Amino acid sequence: MLNKIIRYFLENRVITMLLLLLVVVWGISTSPFNWHGGIIPRNPIPVDAIPDIGDNQQIVATEWMGRSPKDIQDQITYPLTTSLLGIPGVKSIRSSSMFGMSFIYIIFDDNIEFYWSRSRILEKLNSLPPGTLPEGVQPALGPDATALGQIYWYTLEGRNPETGKPTGGWNAEELRTIQDFYVKYSLSAAEGVSEVASAGGFVKEYQIELNPDAMRAFNISVMDIMNAVKKSNLDIGAETMEINKVEYLIRGLGYIKDVSDLEKAVVTVRDGVPVRISDVAFVNIGPGTRRGGLDKEGIEAVGGVVVARYGANPLEVIDNVKTKIKEIEAGLPQKTLEDGTVSKVTVVPFYDRTNLIKETIGTLETSLSHEILICIIVIIVLVLNLRASVIIASMLPIAVLATFILMKYTGIEANIVALSGIAIAIGVMVDVGVVFVESIIRYMEMPENKDIKRGKAFVSLIYKAVSEVSGAIATAMITTIVSFLPVFAMEAQEGKMFSPLAYTKTYALASAFILGLIILPTLSYLLFSVRINSKMIRKVANYLLVVAGIVLLVIYGSIPALGLTAVGVNNLFASYWKNPKMSTYINIGITLLVAIYYLSEEWLPMGPQAGLSANILFVAACILIILSLLWILVIYYEKILRWCLSHRWLFMIIPAATIVFGFMIWRKIGEEFMPSLNEGSFLLMPTSMPHTGIAQNLDYIEALDKRLAAIPEVETAIGKWGRVNSALDPAPAQMFENTINYRPEYILNEDGQRERFKVNGKGEYFLKDGGTYNPADGFRLIPRDSLIPDRKGDYFRQWRPEIKNTNDIWQQIVNVTHLPGLTSAPKLQPIEARLVMLSTGMRAPMGLKIYGPDLETIEQSGKAIEQALKEVPSVIPSSVFYDRAVGAPYLEIKLNRDNMARYGVNVEDLQEILSAAVGGMVLTTTVEGRERFPVRLRYARELRDNPEALSMLLVPTATGAQIPLKELADIDYTRGAQMIQSENTFLVGYVIFDKTSGKAEVDVVKEATRVLDQKIKDGELRLAKGVSYKFAGNYEQQERATQRLAIVVPLALLIVLLVLYFQFKTVTASLIHFSGVFVAFAGGFILLWLYGQDWFMNFSVGGENMRDLFQMHTINLSVAVWVGFIALFGVATDDGVLMGTYIHQTFLQQNPTTKEAIREAVVTAGLKRVRPAAMTTATTLIALLPVLTSTGKGADIMVPMAIPTFGGMLIQSMTMFVVPVLQCWWRESVIKKEQKKQNIQMNTSDEK
Incomplete structure (x- = not known):
């Protein structure tokens, strides 16, 4: 089948080229x-x-303003939770009850379709039995979005429309009104937006403040005023009237338009005189009660958050939002201030996912381009044939483009993990071209084929060369692809994270193989058959190369242009060389130098500060070292192999010891769930004490933002206290979220790539105002607009010299944010924090969940565990904190039922009066065009801001008299819940903590478990009856992932073994080739161990420490690392399969029957395959160097996946000797057994 495909497309080259153009x-x-x-x-x-790795989750939010967490829990959260538990596919339900709000998180099985689950919830909510919830309470389903949906945060600010500088002039109420009724609805109309939630500012209210003395004088109750207000705000339609044959629509206009309309509303009539609301109350406009707000660098702000719809393209949604902002910005209000400055309301973003997406994708794009360049360099060096190099190198970008097509039409999103699948497959992809082209060259160099250069004979030659190795390549590709199938078996977060990578790696390898069969033979025919026989045409072409190079050099000043000129000049003087191949070698050398220069200029592994020359030397040295080692292996392969065959036992000690050492290391490496992605911003999440009031919280957020903004590396610091008006934000008023956007290390362009700026010979940057800036004279922040872009200039570093990485920035943040009354905060980032909070309920990736019968018992045990955890050596003591649930001060009004009966007052009337007069009750809503404002009734602040004033609240009796509240109830101080959290209706509390640097999550939890168990055993830690606890967060995810990996990894190995068995048809041969997996497996663990050793690579080159350059630090065994190992399993057998296939073919051709003949056949087969095997190993290793040195966003995930492959392939070169030695051993034993059997038969026949 494969051979037919090869022949068809080789013979129909027009179709092939059209297909290539289409791809x-x-x-x-x-x-x-x-x-x-x-x-x-x-x-x-x-x-x-x-990837969106959050739970398959829906949120039901219910508002019941003014109610305590206890009321919310008992009357809303608990009955709703019990009702929702019966929905099909529900895995678990978490809930949170806080002041005025209930949040219920319904987690479904991953196989449940997102919108199907929403419809089931709506069905259940609409069919709740009467009386399940309090009257007037309506639960609402949250937005159709996930934890990753918050893609764009912004503030509304008054700015000068000409200069763009802040001007102010707008108060918090005005900005909130503009946000709620103009900006919010406009942005909601953008394609892909699920919700726009408002944050900060004050919601405008009409406030009616009762005058108890006037009410007593007119004998008017609170209920009377409530009824009057409700009846004073109404428009009606009265059908139509026809006048003079014209139809008129009739409207009764009664909506409240301003304060005077409310003041004139009639409450009752006394002695023929109307008693208006203005007679018994004061009406004004004021701010509504709020449970959250925004602060920008110490100044109160108003803004919002845009939430992307589930399944929408985030980058596209952000672009749609920005387009919508441009549409509405002209219509946003503006005013002229007293000093004549024009202040226009402007949408100013402070968190934009675009930068993270572009920088992350930019990191991958850079790594892919560097890998392709490196592969070209390696191919040029090893093949020493420019045409062959062009053929092989051209297959890589074509295969990558084919992968993009498959991703687009199978719904695979392009993200850091998905594109990493292509990055780690590059080395294997190039192997396809290397093996095919090397076989073609070998056939062309055969003496009998020297004169075949074109025509049908050349087609036949290419066909034979490609078809000869197609079977082995197919087996190698199938092994690599099939070995990765178990990644599809991963579940939950790790499955969502790495299944895109499994798809893209599979697509990339399949594309490379199919294009290798279809496109490569035709390209080989076209390039290898091109011969320019006319000397004149060659001379003209070379002159054109020289001229083109000079022109490009003058225009762009680029080295590649100089390379064109050099090639042209060399070709013109080719006839002067004694060796006819010398000109070819010189062209190869020129091409190689240009490629290394271009790669060094783009890659800059040693950093811009080291200079281009140092980077070129480093790149050349890295490539030279690896290629030299493998080239030495190729040159001395025969001698080494013959020695190994003669000293088999001694040689086999080396791979055996490697495997044993690797497995010993495996058991000692720490474990964690997943490396975190550098998002380019931090999210600081401290909390204040449960009793802290709003005024104190405002002081805290202001102080935090001012301190954060003073850090030079911090670009913006926006603080949020409490929650925004969204179901996706369940934060209490005592929780803070400071979004800290720090500057990239180097100034980036709009595509997330580092940008160069003009410098002079002294390293001074030219400024647009005519001045210069020299970083050596002291750090100073220079705006990008002040620098002059220059493609040949230097990158501009925005961090102080002492700030080496993002950990240093975080330490600066920790140092300045210690405030009395605030807890410490774990190191989190915006996306990471959303995922953690919505998937675990905690605000940290590590913690304990404590279950108990009541909140007081849970808190008692939680505080005891908090103290115990502080003694765990691998836990940062200051990071340990029990999230206080109890501690909020309550004023409880306890009704005296006997006195109430005596005065004829019932509970409902009294509670409604309390709710309206003290907490304030929204009685109606005004309709003012597109704006809507609530009308709230309550007592004046001075009559309700202390218990004594509260006790004098007048309550009407059955006889019409009014008596003070103290006659009907007692007012007591007590402690209560700030927030009540539960899982599947059972109460839960959280203890959060963070690990010390360099420690693995699993090791920390194991150590903490030992400490807690020992303290419980010794009696130092006593838990109340009915209390239990378990570790949660990333550890919980890791435990589940480990159980799954215990099935997935052996399954991957079994699949590889089965594929090998199908190829070689014998168990022994399959196991021989499978041995490469164990050697590579050990190599991967050895490199992981070396990464964590301080002495390894701890030296400097050109002032750059190699450990820092290669991002060497302790790498824990995470799911990402295991995915790297699974990728390695398939690659590790490729060389062995190719080597074994040739050995098998050699034995079929020669049929050796003696030990010497067997060894000779093995050596002959090995010599045929050692060069392509070395080439494939070299391309795989060197192609991973840009990944291992990458520092951009996304490198945190790419590097752990690349380390096992690099270490495994480095050691796996041993397979080039292990497989032949074991093959020889096996075949010698077979011959020996056969000879022994023949001798026995001969002896038996002689005896007869």
Whole structure:
């Protein structure tokens, strides 16, 4: 079948080239990278930073303002939870009850469709039995979005429309009104937006403040005023009237338009005189009660958050939002201030996922381009044939474009993990071209084929060369692809994280193999058959190369242009060389130097500060070292192999010891769930004490933002206290979220790539105002607009010299945010925090869940566990904190039922009066065009701001008299719940903590478990009856993932073994080739161990420490690392399969029967495959170097996946000797057994 495909497309080259053109155009159209210009229409793959790994979750939010957490829990949360538990597919339900709000998180099984689950919830909510919830309470389903949906945060600010500078002039109430009724609805109309939630400012209210003395004088009760207000705000329609044959619509206009309309509302009539509301109350406009707010660098702010719809393309949604902002900005209000300055309301973003997405995708784009360049360099060096190098190198970008097409039409989103699948597959992808082209070259160099250069004979030659290795390549590709199938078996968060990678790696390898069968033979025919026989044409072409190079050099000043000139000049003087191949070698050298220069300029592994020359030397040295080692292996392969065959036992000690050492290391490496992605911003989440009031919280948030904004590396610091008006934000008023956007280390362009700026010979940056800036004279922040872009300039670093990485920035943040009354905060980032909070209920990735019969018991045990955890060596003591649930001060009004009966007052009337007069009750809502404002009734503040005043509240009796509240109830101080949290209706509390640097999560939890168990055993830690606890967060995810990996990893190994068995048909041969997996497995663990050793690579080159350059630190065994190992399993057998296939073919051809003949056949087969095997190993290793040195966003996930492959392939070179030695051993034993059997038979026949 494969041979027929090869022959068809080789013979129908026009069809092949049209297919190639289609793949290129289509691939460019669907590419996720922001390639500017061109005439090809764009239809890109959806793009995001990371996969959405949150739970399949829906949120039901219920508002019952003014009610305590206890009331919310008993009357709303508990009955709703019990009702929702019966929905099909529900895995668990968590809930949170706080002041005035209930949040219920319904987690469904992952196989339940998102919108199907929403419809089931709505069905259940609409069919609740009467009396399940209090009257007037209506639960609402949250937005159709996930934890990753909050993609764009902004503030509304008064700014000068000409200069863009802040001007102020707008109060918090005005801005909130503009946000709620103009900006919010406009942005909600953008395609892909699920919700726009408002934050900060004050909601405008009409406030009616009762005058008890006037009420007593007119003998008017609170209920009378409530009824009057409700009846004073009404428009009606009275059908139509026809006058003079014209139809008129009749409207009764009664909506409240201003304060005077309310003041004139009639409450009752006394002695023929109307008693208006203005006679018994004061009416004014004021701010509504709030449970959250925004602060920008110490100043109160108003803004909102845009939430993307489930399944929408985040980058596209953000672009739609920005387009909508441009549409509405002209119509946003403006005013002229007293000093004549024009202040216009402006939408100012402070968190924009675009930058993270572009930088992350930019990191991948850079790594892919570097990998492709490196592969070209390696191919040029190893093949020493420019045409062959062009053929092999051209297959890589074409296969990547084909992968983009498959991703687009199978719904795979382009993110850091998905594109990493392509990055780690590059080395294997190039192997396809290497093996095919190496076979073609070998056939062309055969003496009998020297004169075949074109025509049908050349087609036949290429066909034979490609078909000879197609079977082995197919087996190698199938092994690599099939070995990755178990990744699809992963579940929950790790499954959502890495299944895109499994798809893209599979697509990339399949694309490379299919294109290798279809496109590569035709390209080989076209390039290898091109011969320019005319000397004149060659001379003209070379002159054109020289001229083109000079022109490009003058225009762009680029080294590649100089390379064109050098190639042209060399070709013109080719006839002067004694060796006819010398000109070819010189062209190869020129091409190699240009490629290394270009790669060094783009890659800059040692950093911009080291200079281009140092980077070129480093890149060349890295490539040279690896290639030299493998080239030495190729040169001395025969001698080494013969020695190994003669000293088999001694040689086999080396791989055996490697395997044993690797497995010993495995048991000692720490474990964690997942490396975190650098998002380019931090989320500081401290909390204040449960009794802290709003005024104190405002002081806290102001102080935090001012301190954070003073850090030079911090670009913006926006603080949020409490919650925004969204079901996705269940924060209490005592919780703070400071979004800290820090500057990138180097100034980036709009595509997330580092940008160069003009410098002079002294390293001074030219400024647009004519001045210069020298970083050596002292750190100073220079705005990007003040620098002059220059493609040949230097990158501009925005961090102080002492700030080396993001950990240093976080330490600066920790140092300045210690405030009395605030807890410490774990190191979190915006996306990470949303995922953690909505998937675990905690505000930290590590913690304990404590279950108990009541909140007081849980808190008692929680505080005891908090103290015990502080003694765990691997836990940061200051990070341990029990989230206080109890401690909020309550004023409880306890009704005296006997006195109430004596005065004829019932409970409902008294409670309604209390609710309206003290807490304030919204009685109606005004309709003022598109704006809507509540009308609230309550007592004046001075009559309700202390218990004594509260006790004098007048309550009407059955006889019409009014008596003070103290005659009917007692007012007591007590402690109560600030927030009540539960899981599946059972109460739960949280103790959060953080680990010390360098410690693995699993090791920390194991150590903490031992300490707690020992303290319980010794009696130092006593838990109340009915209390239990368990560790949660990332540890819980890791435990589940480990159980799954215990099935998935052996399954991957079994699949590899089965594929090998199908290829070689014998168990022994399959096991021989499978041995490469164990060697590579050990190599991966050895490199992981070396990464954590301080002495390894701890030296400097050109002032750059190699451990820092290669991001060497302790790498824990995470799911990402295991995915790297699974990828390694398939690759590790490739060389062995190719080597074994040739050995098998050699034995079929020669049929050796003696030990010497067997060894000779093995050596002959090994010599045929050692060069392509070395080439594939070299390309895989060197192609991973840019990944291992990458520091951009996304590198946190790419590097742990790449380490096992690099370490495994480095050691796996041993397979080039292990497989032949074991093959020889096995075949010698078979011959020996056969000879022994023949001798026995001969002896038996002689005896007869």
